[in-house]
Amino acid sequence: MRINFPLALTLGRVAAIPLVLALFYVDWPHARQWACVLFALAGITDWLDGYLARKWNQTSKFGAFLDPVADKLLVAISLVMLLRDEPGGVMAILVAVIIGREITISALREWLAELGQRTTVAVSMVGKVKTGFQMTAIGLMLWQQPFLGLPIYEIGYLCLFVASALTIWSMVVYLRAAWPLLRESMPQ
Template identity: 55%
Template sequence: MQLTVPTALTLMRIALIPVFGLCFLLPPPWTNLLTVAVFALAAITDWLDGYLARRLGQSSDFGAFLDPVADKLMVAVALVALVTVYPHLWMAVPAAVIIGREIAVSALREWMAEIGKRATVAVSQLGKFKTAAQMAAILMLLYREPIGPIPLPEMGMLLLWLAALLTLYSAYVYMRAALRVLDV
């Protein structure tokens, strides 16, 4: 297997996960800015690897497998870390919904691929909007402080709930599509 630029970016995103964890555990004042920077870099590589794979014609089966795994790992680690900063139901519920949905939909996609129906549960525009809301929310919550009059943590929490609601809806859409194909 030849290592392509998009796959290298995805592997870099996976390598950033322990770096993110270490930065998150650093004492203030560096924690906020460093974790935001590492997570932002990971989010940018998420967009960039897909763009480059299409633009350069470097899509691969391995990259298609690895990319969503890298995304889900980074998001899950960030959400679990955020629950330690915001230890209440308002954070735990959307974190659990998002992580649970990612596991369930990944399993559904794998199962549908096994029976040759992977396209039935392909990523939709709704999923991309959900991901954007989720990434923005996580960045705001990681920063942990307002910027001037802008209440970043509160805005992040609202966006995270929006992402969780979109997550539930997209899970419903995927399940409905899969059930239709399976004639259950």
């Protein structure tokens, strides 16, 4: 297998996950802020790798598989770290909604792919906006410290609420699009 630049970006995102995790837990000055910077860079590669792969005609089946896996691992692990940091009920619900949706939609896409209907649940604009709020929320909450007098963590927490609402909305959009096939597949 030849590793092209877009695939290298995806692999770099996977490699960033344990580094974000380590920076979250070490007791070094500014470690959380470095975790945020690394998380943000990984988030940028999420957009960049797909864009470059399409532009340069360097798409691959392995890259198409690894890209969403890298994204979901980065988000899920970061959310679990943040939940460990603030183990309250509200945070647990927000994290469960986001991770639960990711598992549900991933399973739905896999099932639809088996039926040859994967495009039935193509990424929607709601999903893209949800991802933007989600990545912003996680980054701000990783940063944790106020910046220029702004309550960064609290802004991130508010963005996580918005991301959770958009998560539910986007899941409904995907399930509604797949409903005819789901209904057709139910036992009579």
